[in-house]
Amino acid sequence: MSIRARPKRADARPRPIACRDCDLNELCRLAVLIAHREGRERPAAGSFRMIDSGTALFRSGDAATSLFAVRQGTIKTVHLSEDGHERITGFHVPGEVIGLEAFAFATYRCEAIAVEHSVCCELPLPRQPERLHVQGLLPAMLDLLGAAVAPKVPLTRGSARERVTRFLQDHGERLRRRGLNGQRLRMSMSRSDIANLLDTRVETVSRILQQLHRERAIHVHGSTIELIDLARAEPAGL
Amino acid sequence: MSIRARPKRADARPRPIACRDCDLNELCRLAVLIAHREGRERPAAGSFRMIDSGTALFRSGDAATSLFAVRQGTIKTVHLSEDGHERITGFHVPGEVIGLEAFAFATYRCEAIAVEHSVCCELPLPRQPERLHVQGLLPAMLDLLGAAVAPKVPLTRGSARERVTRFLQDHGERLRRRGLNGQRLRMSMSRSDIANLLDTRVETVSRILQQLHRERAIHVHGSTIELIDLARAEPAGL
């Protein structure tokens, strides 16, 4: 059987999102204005970083001086445990912010690695937190941080099937929130990366995707997954 | 066999910790000073809340206007999913702060329920975030939030045995950090609460605790668990 008439990988190209849909938008906008007004040496924001697939935006232990917003592509954050194991803690799509731990620590606490060719916006943080207030960035900053600490159910709960469906739903939802296509997902990360995130195995992820495909809940097309009707996959998960 | 010569539950009494060991200390201290200086109507901090076992400090949907620091006892945070399931996201010991989502949302996003008779300190947040700066609370606030967003491996990864051992280690570690006894743990929460947190079943938690007990890695004494040598339980977990 060949349900996988896989199209060429190159057909799918990540697109940048509009600044209006970015979590950093408010902060970024203000920071640019201020930098301009004060005639600063380096722009406080707006500097882009291109990251090739597989390379790091920052690594655990790097000096944490900036926040980053994904503008294009996909960034995975990886936690390195003491025993050397790499645990993926999330995939970040355009509009999402990473590196928030910079507020409390001098160094980043995880690796940020591009899953495909990506572009990020860098927002350098002032060394003195007081400057945040001077610059009027405070409310936006607290929104960003407060939203990040809101308790949410980890993707590593429930059966493997529940994890996969929740992951697909969550991923689509987050893309949709940024004005991107949340139905037809370009899965730029590998199956083993997904398995790592969900704390399961490649084989299991593959099997469940095919299973959902057969049930017409999704449509797997190689690295592209179309969400048809995930709701019908739910009942079995209960 | 009876390895459980369970002592009376009442023997173990939760003790309050010193303010010096509390995560809210810096904020709280400043807030009290300021309230006093300005001769405020209600104290901006220092008000205690007694919570009986099983009752809520706040509920999902309540107006989120304050942070809370656990001063005595144990508070569990529970996330209510759409399908009505209750997922415990953490147990909070004296010195830890809950309700941080108040920074970004008008209402709390989880339930905070006392697992035993507990006491919390309430720190009302100013309605205007700008006041945080005026009051000099900003650096402490950013520390608190930044530390909370640092990526960490969830307790729901790995085998059931790994989860239980990591939970015990983590719990002991957090108590120790507050100057409390991190070796002899009073487990005030039920086994089923632990199972819920670790996304497993009561029977499994019980079996693994007994297993670790037989291996002399811990010493289970009813609701009291003594950590002997968890390191010897690790190798099997790899």
Added chain:
DNA sequence: CGACTGATTGATGCCTATCAAGAAACGTGG
């Protein structure tokens, strides 16, 4: 003391990890 709740222990079956192999996609070089 007796009902009730929480914890422990046992027996059984399902889910998923593991091992193994085949199929498809990708990159490279001819």
Added chain:
DNA sequence: CCACGTTTCTTGATAGGCATCAATCAGTCG
């Protein structure tokens, strides 16, 4: 453009871990 090696994904067979059902035991409270 095709051959070839490498990587990624898929599919199958098997074993083991954990959920489930069920029963016993201990502790609590009326």
